[in-house]
Amino acid sequence: MNEPNGIRGTFSKQRLAGMKRLLQKKYREEEGLFIVEGWKSLAEAVGAGIRFRTLLIVEGAADDAALLERLIRNADESFAVSEKELADVTDAVTPQGIAAVMPMFDPEAALRSMAPEQGIIVAADSVNDPGNLGTIIRTADWFGAAGVVIGEGSAEPYNPKTVRATMGSLFHLPVAHGVPLPAFLRRRRQEGWSIITTEVNGSELLGTVVPPERSVLVIGSESHGVSEEISSLADLRVAIPKFGTAESLNAAMACGIILSHFTMRRS
């Protein structure tokens, strides 16, 4: 039975264990579900039209009753849990007293919605660090990218560390995960998009490149860069000029620097 405020009594140990499994990629993929924690991120998810399967709230954690009511209305079911129980199903260092289970985005639908007349799509080739991937999504959002496409070999956007590093941006722009990148890039190229890779030895120095009307900016892995197959598909191989002695830039950093130059140059 629902209580008057929509919060039910007990979330069983069994269900807690089931939810906790979603901290692992394998189970997230099996069930197509993931966990988001924190008031702000959940508010953004509601704003993005995502309905929650389950909402867990620590008693007394809400200091915005209107927001709490909105989140409960957006959930199929809501439960009161202890702080310890909530900490058990999230991996946050500073848990905020609220978390929800929600469905992943449909990659096909996300890709279809990346169809601007002019703009940049960011593609992650083999970005393995979840925090880096989250920072890429957050930065792509800041610079108004048309979307983020995540290749099969990358960390996934539903990793709790990635979700956290996006700071809510996961819900601001289309994000497609598990995409076979070479096929995606070939298709976009046929449709007139320019493929741009970031390469330490790229032939085009950032600053001299005129950003194309519609482009896909591919970010490679920190250790190996973009794959040879993807490099061979590139129309432009861009290098960020180096003035000092560091061996490389962080992958998310390289992405943000190029996005900033492209968007500021076009505006």
Added chain:
Amino acid sequence: MNEPNGIRGTFSKQRLAGMKRLLQKKYREEEGLFIVEGWKSLAEAVGAGIRFRTLLIVEGAADDAALLERLIRNADESFAVSEKELADVTDAVTPQGIAAVMPMFDPEAALRSMAPEQGIIVAADSVNDPGNLGTIIRTADWFGAAGVVIGEGSAEPYNPKTVRATMGSLFHLPVAHGVPLPAFLRRRRQEGWSIITTEVNGSELLGTVVPPERSVLVIGSESHGVSEEISSLADLRVAIPKFGTAESLNAAMACGIILSHFTMRRS
């Protein structure tokens, strides 16, 4: 007794425990020492003229005998340890079989060496995330900054997470830690340096700003930005244009984007 190759026998449990304490800020500060692990970083430290107090090596971990010999020659004492023992005194996820204890940089000497005719010093006001601080140092190195000055309220450069995130750049440019920032900024201002802050509501949009000859770029904390006192000392308060809907940029990202625009514009 040293063995012929310079590696001694046993590193006692007591000494292991003493070294492990250096993973904590309190003991690092008391002793003025910190731990660096990994072949590449240690090679960079030698290149920077830093002598090791103690070097620990896992038997069989070296695949470059010449480098190993160079590291041993650079150490006051060297010990063979087990993988488990080494893992115990480092917090690396993928330990590389070698680590050393070395002295911190003298902040005063580091500050004195930041004296170019033209250039940028990066200052961290209250950058609390060790990884972010490391990325700032690495990026400052890439763009040829004159040095990195770290305020009293920030994470410190000798945190193992920071050391790792610098990817060796900690040994490439002067880094001064624990600096009272307002006094430092006032002094530099008197000497003709421009003080630049990054602020979400900054009056100068990046892209329209002409970088001054000599400037200190201050990066604030992610949650609160630069302090009021420091903002009041700024000659320029720079904002990075936003084209999308993210609420903010990661502090290291903001630093890298501004450095890239300033250095590329000047070159």
